[in-house]
Amino acid sequence: MNLRTVTQLGIALLTAMSGTVWAETVKVSLDAVETDLIIDNAGNKQSMWTYSGTVPGPVIRVTEGDVVEFTLHNSADNEQSHSIDFHAAIVDVLDEFASVNPGEQKSFTFAANHPGVFIYHCGSDSMAEHISRGMYGVIIVDPAAGYSETFPRPDREYVLVQGDLFAEGTSAEDRAMGKDWTNALVNGKVFHYDPVHDSNASLTLEAEPGERVRIFFVNAMINEAAAFHPIAGIWERVWDNGNPKNVRYGLQTVEVPPAHGMVFDLVPPADRPTNNALVDHRMRHALRGAITVLMTYEGVAPEKGKSELIIR
Numbered sequence: 001m002n003l004r005t006v007t008q009l010g011i012a013l014l015t016a017m018s019g020t021v022w023a024e025t026v027k028v029s030l031d032a033v034e035t036d037l038i039i040d041n042a043g044n045k046q047s048m049w050t051y052s053g054t055v056p057g058p059v060i061r062v063t064e065g066d067v068v069e070f071t072l073h074n075s076a077d078n079e080q081s082h083s084i085d086f087h088a089a090i091v092d093v094l095d096e097f098a099s100v101n102p103g104e105q106k107s108f109t110f111a112a113n114h115p116g117v118f119i120y121h122c123g124s125d126s127m128a129e130h131i132s133r134g135m136y137g138v139i140i141v142d143p144a145a146g147y148s149e150t151f152p153r154p155d156r157e158y159v160l161v162q163g164d165l166f167a168e169g170t171s172a173e174d175r176a177m178g179k180d181w182t183n184a185l186v187n188g189k190v191f192h193y194d195p196v197h198d199s200n201a202s203l204t205l206e207a208e209p210g211e212r213v214r215i216f217f218v219n220a221m222i223n224e225a226a227a228f229h230p231i232a233g234i235w236e237r238v239w240d241n242g243n244p245k246n247v248r249y250g251l252q253t254v255e256v257p258p259a260h261g262m263v264f265d266l267v268p269p270a271d272r273p274t275n276n277a278l279v280d281h282r283m284r285h286a287l288r289g290a291i292t293v294l295m296t297y298e299g300v301a302p303e304k305g306k307s308e309l310i311i312r
């Protein structure tokens with residue numbers, strides 16, 4: 001073994017040891033649940049179709065290189081066939097993403113080889129109806145390389161998923177064509193985190209002044225892009241699709257197309273408490289629910305925007 005080989009072996013070992021990230025097999029299972037859900041801060045309900053009973057469905061978080069062993073259960077109590085389309089997977093639409101009849105289940109595996117923030121959604125007929133009734137969620141694939149100078153570690157993380165609300169009973173065809181659209185949902189509710197525009201709202205996003213706040217934003221609307229802007233702020237960095245290689249700096253408004261996700265960092269001033277309104281600047285969406293307040297102040301509970309509390 002010559003010196004060069006030893007050096008290469010040493011570098012390889014160091015790389016392996018410092019990476020501290022090892023590919024894992026992650027088991028994930030979701031249930032298709034057709035149920036009535038509260039869709040605003042006043043407690044109004046609507047008939048929704050969901051993954052595991054919430055809109056959006058559970059946040060799935062894996063690391064680049066992991067293998068996801070996935071199972072979708074479709075309860076015999078349901079009336080509809082359902083399916084799942086993971087945008088983080090490279091598979092066969094006619095195989096892995098095929099519909100599952102009520103009373104049946106389907107399992108498949110995929111390797112999460114691309115880092116970023118991806119939507120998952122139902123692809124069963126009519127896809128427009130299944131998505132706009134709530135069958136969508138987020139899978140975050142953290143980069144295997146971890147944090148770096150261009151992809152710094154955030155102090156808080158929040159997931160925001162924007163979706164549609166149509167009038168109860170709107171047909172699949174009308175949904176697809178945008179008829180009887182009533183509201184924009186943020187994490188399943190109208191003005192979910194906006195006590196300014198909705199006196200029934202009790203939640204906001206919170207951080208300490210000067211903290212780096214990372215927003216995993218996914219647009220689950222079926223027809224329209226979201227023009228994401230932090231009122232009274234500037235996106236310090238934005239990563240298209242959430243991939244650390246796709247970094248951009250100092251942006252004001254970023255268009256996020258339907259069924260796409262991006263990662264947005266905001267670093268509010270450190271010397272004073274401030275408020276931002278994270279808004280879809282398309283006024284039709286903003287005024288119908290797509291405004292989220294981020295408050296910064298001293299003394300925010302340390303667990304907010306961490307681990308399980310990146311969505312609530």
Ligand SMILES: [Cu+2]
Pocket residue numbers: 049080081082083122123124130135
């Ligand atoms: Cu479905």
